[in-house]
Amino acid sequence: MAVRTATLWRLAQDWIDLETGAVLCAAEDFPCAGNGAAAVGGRWTSVGKAVIHLADSLALAQLEKRVHTPLRPPRGMVAVEVTLPAAVLAAAGTIEPPEGWDADNVDWSVGRAPSQRIGDDWLTRGASLLLRVPSVVVPVGWNYLMNPAHADARRVATRRVEYRPDPRLW
Numbered sequence: 001m002a003v004r005t006a007t008l009w010r011l012a013q014d015w016i017d018l019e020t021g022a023v024l025c026a027a028e029d030f031p032c033a034g035n036g037a038a039a040v041g042g043r044w045t046s047v048g049k050a051v052i053h054l055a056d057s058l059a060l061a062q063l064e065k066r067v068h069t070p071l072r073p074p075r076g077m078v079a080v081e082v083t084l085p086a087a088v089l090a091a092a093g094t095i096e097p098p099e100g101w102d103a104d105n106v107d108w109s110v111g112r113a114p115s116q117r118i119g120d121d122w123l124t125r126g127a128s129l130l131l132r133v134p135s136v137v138v139p140v141g142w143n144y145l146m147n148p149a150h151a152d153a154r155r156v157a158t159r160r161v162e163y164r165p166d167p168r169l170w
Helices: 035-040 058-068 086-090 114-125 151-155
Strands: 005-012 023-025 052-055 078-085 130-134 142-146 157-162
Touching (some): 005 058, 005 086, 052 058, 078 151, 114 130, 114 142
Antiparallel strands (some): 005 052, 005 078
């Protein structure tokens, strides 16, 4: 019997050593991913928490990237197709968003918001690979946080897909 799979998406860039040009972490290399989120924090996790942000469609991943990079598209962006067993996606943790979770223009790197406590606590518990969270950008879409330290992370396959953003979005 074939294993059923599910697909999630992200847009990312390779981490490059500015002096040598060497690739430090490829966009699709999840064992070293999550450092960007740890550096700046976000709506669902605070600074210092490594997490990988995924979306339920490439279109939502593109819109999420667009709202976080409003002036121009990031250079060298690639799409990353994430394939995992459907059972792992079905086992994703779910949350009840706290009041104010969808606030605009919040500096997520300062303090600890109620929504960040939810994600931080989920990471600490380590009970699931994924946490399903609502999207502010597309209210009927879902984003997923992936814990790169979870044992099921080894069950995730990634594929780099060349990506060129439509210039009309910026």
